[in-house]
Amino acid sequence: MKFNLKKKYLRLFESRAILYINLIIHKWFKEKDLGSLNLNFSDKPTRQHIVQKIIDKKNYKSYLEIGCRDDNLFSEINCEKKIGVDPVSGGTLRMKSDFFFKKNTDKFDCIFIDGLHEYHQVKKDIINSLKSLNQNGIILLHDCLPDSVFTQAIPRCKKNWNGDVWKSIVEFRTKPEVDVYTCYADQGIGVIFNRKNRNLLKIETKKFSALKFKEYFYNYKTLMNVISFEKLLELI
Ligand SMILES: C[S@@+](CC[C@H](N)C(=O)[O-])C[C@H]1O[C@@H](n2cnc3c(N)ncnc32)[C@H](O)[C@@H]1O
Numbered sequence: 001m002k003f004n005l006k007k008k009y010l011r012l013f014e015s016r017a018i019l020y021i022n023l024i025i026h027k028w029f030k031e032k033d034l035g036s037l038n039l040n041f042s043d044k045p046t047r048q049h050i051v052q053k054i055i056d057k058k059n060y061k062s063y064l065e066i067g068c069r070d071d072n073l074f075s076e077i078n079c080e081k082k083i084g085v086d087p088v089s090g091g092t093l094r095m096k097s098d099f100f101f102k103k104n105t106d107k108f109d110c111i112f113i114d115g116l117h118e119y120h121q122v123k124k125d126i127i128n129s130l131k132s133l134n135q136n137g138i139i140l141l142h143d144c145l146p147d148s149v150f151t152q153a154i155p156r157c158k159k160n161w162n163g164d165v166w167k168s169i170v171e172f173r174t175k176p177e178v179d180v181y182t183c184y185a186d187q188g189i190g191v192i193f194n195r196k197n198r199n200l201l202k203i204e205t206k207k208f209s210a211l212k213f214k215e216y217f218y219n220y221k222t223l224m225n226v227i228s229f230e231k232l233l234e235l236i
Contacts, residue, residue, distance in 0.1 A: 117163025145188025
């Protein structure tokens, strides 16, 4: 018991130390700190409210969540069929999203992507989700609106961390065959419809992984196609 507790604290200390070292590396060698965007989600709807509202409004029957952890979202969702995929904890299936999609033959009405928050993995999760989405379905993604360079930096250097999910949203905003938005709520909820793009983003970049936070910082509303929850309800 005592030994386990010691091991737990040691692991906690190690993970905090790694975050701190990464923070120093980012501060000294990586992108400049431009300060905070002062995004405030405190008076906005939660992801639990948003997902359930969409499921109810569209009378959706099936829900897939990628990355469930403590089931803070998964356990709150009422839907006829629910599948949750996570290699560590929560949900219904203990595996990584790549493995799940490789075997999966089912289609879903609503897919919530909240697994590994790194551009290359999120891009794969989006491509796979589009193949597993019912015609009239919707894909949602958590953590699309980071507030500062450090909350999106890879490798992770902050406890509260969004990762660079935003880069995959920017990439899909440039594709004519999907319609992409970001709802200003709960760390930024990305929204992807399998329909013609209604507000195509035109930018020079081809290598989206190399996008700089500076570009996001000054243009996030346009790049991410930011909308309110009320507007999202009108769009679905
Ligand atoms: C931010 S948490 C999910 C939180 C949850 N969706 C919620 O709303 O409360 C991210 C989770 O993704 C899981 N994860 C990491 N890599 C993954 C992968 N490749 N496939 C699926 N889940 C992954 C982690 O184990 C972790 O539990």
